Amino acid sequence: MGNDFNQSKQNWQESLQKAQKRFPERKDPFVNKSDIEVDPLYYPENEAVYDEYMEKLGFPGQYPYTRGIQPGMYRSRFWTMRQYAGFGSAKETNERFKYLLEQGQTGLSVAFDLPTQIGYDSDDPMAEGEVGKVGVAIDSLEDMEILLKDIPLDQVSTSMTINAPASVLLCMYIAVAEKQDVPKEKITGTIQNDILKEYIARGTYIYPPKPSMRLITNIFDYCAKEVPKFNTISISGYHIREAGSTAVQEVAFTLANGMAYVKAAIESGLDVDEFAPRLAFFFNAHNHFFEEVAKFRAARRIWASIMKEKFGAKSEKSLRLRFHTQTGGSTLTAQQPDNNIVRVALQALSAVMGGTQSLHTNSRDEALALPTEESARIALRTQQVIAHESGVADTVDPLAGSYYVESMTDQLEEDIMSYIDKIEEIGGAVQAVEEGYMQREIHQAAYEAQKKIESNEEIIVGMNEFQIDEDVQADLLKVDEALEQNQVNQVQNIRKNRNQGEVDRVLNDLKQASRDESENLMPYILDAVKAYATVGEICHTLRDVFGEYTGA
Amino acid sequence: MEQKIRVLIAKPGLDGHDRGALVIAQALRDYGMEVIYTGLRQSAAQIAQAAIQEDVDVVGLSSLSGGHKALFPKVVEELSKRDAEDIPVIGGGVIPDEDVDFLEEKGVKKIFTSGTPTTEIAKFIDELIRGEKV
Numbered sequence: 001m002g003n004d005f006n007q008s009k010q011n012w013q014e015s016l017q018k019a020q021k022r023f024p025e026r027k028d029p030f031v032n033k034s035d036i037e038v039d040p041l042y043y044p045e046n047e048a049v050y051d052e053y054m055e056k057l058g059f060p061g062q063y064p065y066t067r068g069i070q071p072g073m074y075r076s077r078f079w080t081m082r083q084y085a086g087f088g089s090a091k092e093t094n095e096r097f098k099y100l101l102e103q104g105q106t107g108l109s110v111a112f113d114l115p116t117q118i119g120y121d122s123d124d125p126m127a128e129g130e131v132g133k134v135g136v137a138i139d140s141l142e143d144m145e146i147l148l149k150d151i152p153l154d155q156v157s158t159s160m161t162i163n164a165p166a167s168v169l170l171c172m173y174i175a176v177a178e179k180q181d182v183p184k185e186k187i188t189g190t191i192q193n194d195i196l197k198e199y200i201a202r203g204t205y206i207y208p209p210k211p212s213m214r215l216i217t218n219i220f221d222y223c224a225k226e227v228p229k230f231n232t233i234s235i236s237g238y239h240i241r242e243a244g245s246t247a248v249q250e251v252a253f254t255l256a257n258g259m260a261y262v263k264a265a266i267e268s269g270l271d272v273d274e275f276a277p278r279l280a281f282f283f284n285a286h287n288h289f290f291e292e293v294a295k296f297r298a299a300r301r302i303w304a305s306i307m308k309e310k311f312g313a314k315s316e317k318s319l320r321l322r323f324h325t326q327t328g329g330s331t332l333t334a335q336q337p338d339n340n341i342v343r344v345a346l347q348a349l350s351a352v353m354g355g356t357q358s359l360h361t362n363s364r365d366e367a368l369a370l371p372t373e374e375s376a377r378i379a380l381r382t383q384q385v386i387a388h389e390s391g392v393a394d395t396v397d398p399l400a401g402s403y404y405v406e407s408m409t410d411q412l413e414e415d416i417m418s419y420i421d422k423i424e425e426i427g428g429a430v431q432a433v434e435e436g437y438m439q440r441e442i443h444q445a446a447y448e449a450q451k452k453i454e455s456n457e458e459i460i461v462g463m464n465e466f467q468i469d470e471d472v473q474a475d476l477l478k479v480d481e482a483l484e485q486n487q488v489n490q491v492q493n494i495r496k497n498r499n500q501g502e503v504d505r506v507l508n509d510l511k512q513a514s515r516d517e518s519e520n521l522m523p524y525i526l527d528a529v530k531a532y533a534t535v536g537e538i539c540h541t542l543r544d545v546f547g548e549y550t551g552a
Numbered sequence: 553m554e555q556k557i558r559v560l561i562a563k564p565g566l567d568g569h570d571r572g573a574l575v576i577a578q579a580l581r582d583y584g585m586e587v588i589y590t591g592l593r594q595s596a597a598q599i600a601q602a603a604i605q606e607d608v609d610v611v612g613l614s615s616l617s618g619g620h621k622a623l624f625p626k627v628v629e630e631l632s633k634r635d636a637e638d639i640p641v642i643g644g645g646v647i648p649d650e651d652v653d654f655l656e657e658k659g660v661k662k663i664f665t666s667g668t669p670t671t672e673i674a675k676f677i678d679e680l681i682r683g684e685k686v
Contacts, residue, residue: 244575
């Protein structure tokens with residue numbers, strides 16, 4: 001007894017030293033206000049519990065990664081503070097990006113408007129009233145050039161919340177990088193590219209599941225060879241939770257979706273260790289502090305075991321669940337909106353205690369509108385206070401060993417696994433989505449939650465208790481009403497001024513290739529965006545061949 | 553027996569957030585109404601058409617994408633184009649106070665914003681419909 005433990009501990013120490021050489025620790029030494037030194041890690045001293053410790057927790061950076069995916073976590077570098085932003089035109093959003101970078105944000109995250117997300121140009125009748133509303137409108141490569149103007153793509157990593165047209169926007173990003181003389185091997189970032197949760201919870205699907213899964217595996221394959229530093233998918237529980245699921249359902253459905261992508265990629269002929277290191281996850285953080293921390297820890301442990309046992313992954317990178325967290329939008333209240341700052345701080349803290357790799361904190365006014373610049377700044381400051389003032393990032397996985405947190409982690413794992421088994425019995429996530437299974441489970445949970453609030457069984461401060469008479473809402477962000485027309489004019493101008501013969505040719509090539517399942521569509525889409533074919537034209541070309549999804 | 557109130561719950565535009573729409577649909581059913589839910593991505597014309605075909609007493613619109621100022625009045629217009637302006641339209645979602653007056657001026661009967669109990673919405677519909685019929 002204990003050999004395993006001591007050996008792993010030594011390995012951990014060695015890997016920590018190695019990591020510190022690349023990224024020195026933030027402080028030397030770390031001390032608290034009482035001048036007590038804070039160690040990188042605290043672990044059991046009692047040999048009797050070594051075996052259990054090794055089975056369930058292990059050392060950070062080691063299987064099953066319960067305590068985190070890196071040996072030193074935030075001792076060297078904080079999580080990436082990545083605020084999701086985008087509204088109106090590419091020019092306005094470019095200005096907000098530059099503002100956020102000046103304020104100390106360390107990565108970009110692009111919100112696209114709904115027409116872009118569903119593959120319609122701004123002048124499509126379907127786009128009316130929605131242009132530039134929930135994100136930036138991107139029609140052609142020209143918009144993307146404006147969006148990323150003066151932002152060095154070899155230094156900034158960019159996350160793009162784009163799903164059904166993920167390949168189109170990724171190709172635009174590659175094309176802009178090339179114009180900046182940044183080769184595609186060097187660009188870093190993430191595309192969401194998670195279509196299954198769109199059918200389940202978020203709603204921006206275009207094509208039916210089967211061709212959608214093909215587009216996704218095409219991206220995995222292309223990027224493994226050509227864009228090796230880009231995260232090719234962000235498998236998202238965030239929206240599942242926002243749609244009303246429990247924490248257990250959030251993780252269970254997300255990991256089940258992840259398994260479906262891994263299976264599809266393996267079936268298309270890819271080697272698991274070739275693409276799995278580029279899979280990323282995206283979770284929510286709600287108010288129940290310890291439950292959330294335990295959830296993140298359980299998710300890491302389960303994914304590592306699934307990848308190892310079920311898919312035979314060998315590379316350690318394939319076993320590590322890396323994730324982004326966003327605080328819970330649906331927990332924000334329209335009443336007394338400043339209270340939301342406190343909710344966001346609690347939720348953000350749970351994400352940090354749970355070992356997140358990057359974090360978005362919501363703004364106080366998001367139950368009412370998109371955030372103003374001031375609200376967005378407070379949200380970022382909240383992360384900076386946690387990072388620089390609270391000391392919670394000075395030691396790895398500080399809640400480990402708490403009877404409550406460890407027991408909750410185990411129980412969540414058990415409940416998550418029974419859901420995953422159930423989905424496997426149905427035939428996997430794709431089948432379960434088509435049958436509407438997850439949609440029904442989430443809706444049921446959402447309805448139960450609503451009833452608890454209405455019966456005051458659950459207290460929401462300022463909403464069903466502690467109400468006040470409120471004045472008119474403070475300043476809210478307004479999207480310029482003239483924007484839609486400007487964007488319409490702009491896309492029509494693009495169509496007039498480009499080489500139409502070239503556009504027709506590349507779109508026709510894309511159409512032919514889409515009919516042949518053995519073709520990877522990425523090079524065709526890259527040619528199309530470079531010829532200034534629009535998002536709508538490219539997606540319509542594929543709609544013609546793949547058809548459209550109309551609901552479970 | 554009194555006839556059940558029939559409600560069409562609709563999602564105009566491209567917004568995919570249907571948690572609110574689904575919860576309200578179920579709450580109104582539990583309250584004793586008949587509810588038809590359109591599903592996502594409905595145009596104003598499709599919603600008006602469905603309201604008439606289904607012979608509903610009221611149309612409830614849900615939007616969280618900021619498109620309400622363009623989309624809600626359009627549904628009112630499409631109903632009156634079809635001589636169905638007697639079907640009242642109500643709405644809800646992420647809608648700032650300052651837009652509520654605008655929407656009510658454009659003929660939307662009532663806007664319920666985030667945090668409204670579903671029973672309050674059910675009672676409002678009940679009074680709106682039964683009140684008019686008495």
